[in-house]
Amino acid sequence: MAIYHLNARGCSPSTGAGAVRKAAYQSGQALVEERSGQLCDYARKERVAAQGLALPAGTPPIDRGALWNEAERVWAEAGGGKELVAKRFEFALPVELDERGRLACVRDFCALFPTKACDWAIHDDGRGGNPHAHVLVSALDLGAEGFVPRTKAQKGQSWYLVQNDGGERIAVPATGWAAAKAAGWQKLYNFEDGKRRTMKQARAEGLGAKDRVSKSPVKMHRTEGRSAREVEKEQLVEVRAAWASIANRHLAAHAAATGVATQAIDHRSNKDRGLEEQPTVHEGGVGLIGHADKVKLNEEIKARNERLRVLRSELKNEGDTLEQLKRELAELERKRGRIESAKRARAQGRHRGALAKRRRTAMATAAAAAAAQQRVAAAAVDQTDTRAELLVQLDEQIAALDLKIRQLQSGGTAKMLSGPLLKAAELGAERKKLADERNRLAGGGPAPRRPEPPRPEQNRPRGPRH
Template sequence: MAIYHFSRNGVSPAAGSSAVKASAYISGMTVFRELTGVKCSYRRAERVVSHDVELPEAAPVEYRDPETLWNAAEAAQRGNGCYAHRENMALPRELAEKDGEFEKLMRDYAERVVKATGHAVEWGIHDDGDGNYHAHELESDLALGEHGFERPADRRSVKCYLCRKAGAPEIWVDAADWKAWAKPEGYEKVFNFKDGVRRTMSEARADGLGKGDRKSKNPVASIVRPDWKDARKAGREELVERRKLWADCVNAALERNGFSERVSHLSNAERGLDEEPTRHLGYRAHSMERDAMRRAERDGAEYIPVTRIGRENEEIRARNAEAAMHAIEENLRELCRHAADKAENIYEYREMLEGWRVTVGERGGDLLIGDGDDPSFEPRPLSDMCPELAGDGLENRFIRNVEADIERKGRQALAERAAARAEAARIEGIKQSYLASMASAFAEYRRDARAAKGTPLGEFPKLKLPKVPKEVRDDQEVRQAYLGYRYKADDLRLGLASGVPKKKGGGHGCGGAPAQGQEQRRVVEQSRSMQGRSQQQNR
């Protein structure tokens, strides 16, 4: 059945990543990175099934070249800002048998992204040879216009501090304005304290607290958009919209090809799958539980539900949490096994898992596997999750994968050699056919020339050879035969036409005698040689 997978990450110098390197991986091409003067390329470029670049209508034509596009994107960015965003997505297996449908799906998605954002998009479809079709997409962070990448005139996000002063309500202050007016007017930054209360330092000193009682040295801050909408929340909402856009494109492709399967960008929890609902507490029970939580917080004790429904709900939450952890473990186990079936060494294995948001650590010679999206999941040893990969199991998988890759490349090399032999045979056939056609044309010309004997030189027919096929233009044998027929035709014309200038010291070339043109050249060379010997004797 169709599965949904979509992940999105920033490509920035702060993360040590590069848009040019990402493009080289996606396209399978060797790309020169101007910032470092290094050529970027990756092995196994043969896994790139299809690749293209989608640009806004007003973008310069030269930006269709990935090397030009992403070097310009890196040059246009400032500081540690993102060059681009990279997306990885699973392609529905149902479309694998439909010729060109993966490309249609990716073009549909890329066109929608470009139209909605004005950004440049490069995409590539990969197949590692096991039928695991997936796609990568690279989207520029800046809009691309007629004159290249366009930096926004205003800041796209603003850092603000939560501030207070006596007799005034709390306000959020732009970090750029903090020293300009907020601090001179008596506002103070608000901090989180270990007891869960937010205070300014003046309020903390009044309560007998100091800097050591703060939860963090950083004040309460927020990143907002120019419209004062929380930037993190807005970013999450945009990511949800992008995930939904991909799901819509996949479902449109499935429907277009007559499949009933559909995918969803929502999580199982959001769709209510495999999660037991809790019971409604009611007003009185909710009030009793709230008071119990407050008392536990005040006394520093553990909260224990005091009502029957509260205890039942706590048990349901525990079961749901256990089921969620079990589901996460099953998913991680599947990913670990899938990576083991593809990787050829431990470094590639770890890189593959980390690309799937799986954390990989090490303890006591064993790998610790965790979930990068859920820190609450306690990392588990790989040997416990997948006993078949314990000991030499993982290494044996790597050896098997290398052998399979060598065998696959051997089959590919044999196929390439067979194709090369077939192409050489085809070229040889073209060559022999052309040589035969030239011989036939010359034989016909020779009959025509003898029939036209005595015709004035200016009216005497000339040899017309068939056009040389482009496949054999550089063949030495073809060249020699072509010139040889030309020379023979010229000799026939000079020997059979009338009105040919007479040679010096000889008659007309005929039968086995030299042709007139060749005899004339010989007379000139002999004359020059005799002249040179005479000059030497005079000296």
Template sequence: MAIYHLSVKLITRTTGRSATAAAAYRAGEKIYDNRTGQTFDYSRKKEVTYRRIFTPPNAPQWAKDREQLWNAVEQSETRKDAQVAREIEVALPIELSPSQHIILLERFVHTQLTSKGMIADVVIHNKNGNPHAHILLTTREINITNDGFGKKNRDWNSKEQLEEWREQWAKHCNRRLSIASSKSRIDHRSLQDQGLDQIPTVHVGANCHAMDKRGITSQRKELNNLIKEKNMSKQQWKKTIAELKLEHEPVSDSQLKVSANFPAPCNVNSG
């Protein structure tokens, strides 16, 4: 079933990272960094199924060239602790086809990112049946007259902007799922905000899926199995209690409480 996952993180020099390296790795391409003289070559990556750069209207043509774009980004930053890029990572609904994934991403990028002045480098990875997208974003506004980048837009870094992205991604996914006649839906809100008395699962990424292929159950997946079992037992317990109440059998308050104790996650099982 479709799952909700959207995370946002910054690419910063304080952690020894660069925009050129990040772009090369995600796109599975070879990029030369003019600032450091390094070459980042990830052209052997096989899981990249789609790559495209989206720009705002009137952006210069060079902005659609991956190597030129991210070298220009690096050149615009002078601080040693500079935030050189922002990344949005999203899980793509498995109920949609690859072409539907592209339509979903294009609609989201146009309405939420490039319309606000950002340049978005969009890449889809599909490794071990785990389709997801990396959206690498510029943090500065494009300067049309000076053929480079201008000031940083702090509004793009606000909590309100993050919440808008989270909500809009869910809406875009659900719209495409509805068009595809799928009954699956996702919700960006926490279980508590949805009024659901359940334990949230943890995100299972590509590494865990790769372990599955080798017959190894990751701790993250095992934890999720325990969580699902616990949530199911809580729902079943409440259903049973509801049925008893319909039969007018006296039930004490202590019986209505579901234990909050949760079993510790198992170690990795190598099968």
């Protein structure tokens, strides 16, 4: 399966990585480094499957040794230092392609640098597992008269990003650093937490030199006034994206010609692609130091990534199920809400009906009570009137009885009075009943007892005693 791998390294004689040495290594040729007089000859030549030079149009023919010795000579005449002679790219070639397809990929890659000299080589151990390419790209443009040195304006010098105590930042050339330092400016450094600080700021925060990314201060690009690291990073990203496009174009053509499934590579990191998988490491060729360990590590990484894919798939399925359950629950909640609203509406309707009924009942009860009170009041008035009439009638009857009794009690002899007195006694008892009834109606107690009329025996004349 096609994989993405591309890295880039600077090539400078000042670091021991001369262009002649690198060209001899990747091409498998023995080259003489004229600068030192050394013969550069390396083993493992059998893995070089193909090699060649890609030069700008109009450039006269030149061999590999002469090309890179001339590049180092121009570098030395320009003052040497840390200036690069070339940049060396290494990238994996798709295993799906044959030798012709891989060669086409390398030539298209060299075409990305039309004004530079490109020295390329394809390495393959013959086992089909690690075909890759090395391309040495000159730092200077190559023309009909040879390498074109940078002008003074192009070459320039190192510029440092500096800051004063007020937080202001400017770029200062290396030649002006002493004066800037005397004026209170301080160099900035990149720290591991991603921030830039002066050493004065770092010490104030409890940090030291060990907390820096490197001991080199932040340098600015000589022509763009930007960080050299940022510019190099952007250029590398552009090259990485261009190589992915080249490889995918040839893979698509291969798939169309053979009818196999299309493979594609992506220059972006897993993080930039939104993947949570751990990236594998570049294994290199079989037999190289650490190759077996890298193969084993990649097997572990692939197995771990596969487990993660399975777990993520299961998690996604569970997540989809959970989302479906949430949607169903939401629908049930909406139905329940509608039912509850209908129930509340019916309950409110019943409540309103009950309230209306209770109001009607209360109003009817109040009206009945008022009518009853009116009837009671009327009855009380009628009763009072009736009682008064009864009292008058009783008083008249009692007066008539009193008159009859007095008439009966007055009279002649006892013998003559015995009959009327008995009648008067009867009338007296009747009078008492009437008087008691009158007192009850009038709210008083029983009528006072009147002396009963004398019985006939009481008035009988006594005879002579014997």
